[in-house]
Amino acid sequence: MSEQLADELEAINSIYGDGTLSPSDDDSPATYILTLPGDITSSTLRLQFPPAYPDEPPVVLGTHSSGEHAKRGAAARDLALFRDAVGEVYEPGQVCLFDAIEQVKELIAAVTTAEKEDEEEEEDVEEGNGKRVSSYDATAATHDTQTGGGGGGDLLGPEPPWTLSLPMIELKSTFIARCAPVTSPQQAAQYLQHLLASDKRVRAATHNITAWRIRGPNGTSFQDCDDDGETAAGGRLLHLMQLMDLWDTMVVVTRWYGGQKLGPRRFALINGAARDAFVRAGLVDEENKQEGKKKKGGK
Structure with a gap:
């Protein structure tokens, strides 16, 4: 040995x-x-x-x-x-x-949580109470996020102003990013807590990778990230925000594991979902970004 x-x-x-x-x-x-x-x-x-x-x-x-x-x-x-x-x-x-x-x-x-939810939803179908959805369903997940479908919304406070990316799916793994403006580390933590408490699909996901950057008073700044078990993913998200010069913003990228490993490709999907959320939130001018790349390349 x-x-x-x-x-x-x-x-x-x-x-x-x-x-x-x-x-x-x-x-x-x-x-x-x-x-x-x-x-x-x-x-x-x-x-x-x-x-x-x-x-x-x-x-x-x-x-x-x-x-x-x-x-x-x-x-x-x-x-x-x-x-x-x-x-x-x-x-x-x-x-x-x-x-x-x-x-x-x-x-x-x-997986255990998803199986339990599927069993509960199947029982609902048999009783005629609604249609069955899988452990991840884009329409249902978006609706739950917008309406606080997990319950307890009054205790948690108002819904954070999330902007969602389009779902990215590869080898049955699904990635969705959501970003929101924040003004303090405490607010970023509160928004994440609200998300996990109010959306059971997000709560049961394999990973919820988080990063945020905030300009504080008197020239101070705060930035941090959390891999949530997806090693090095949080640091890569934070680096993306640094490259895009984004401030006073947080992003959460949720991954539902599909049963097949993606290798390093997963990092491109995580960052791609985050970038899509930033663009949809109006934080990034896609045309200007592309134009900047062309000028930098001398074309």
């Missing part, structure tokens, strides 16, 4: 509890059993670490078992999600299990 793998084994068991990652009972070299933490799943997976790990990624061999009360198909679902998570977070030379576990916890939670 390499020193890095030994350190990671100790760290994972310290964070999530003894026995989370343990050697396999069989004689397979460098094979371990990972018990996914949390109350939302009881699946365990078999992992194999190549001698060169972390210069080479771990191999997810398959499921080890699923609890007696696990929902049918949950183990296969968790296996697929964990493989996707490893593919998304692994970087050569860097241990990856903690990041993969955290990502798959969020994915399982999002």
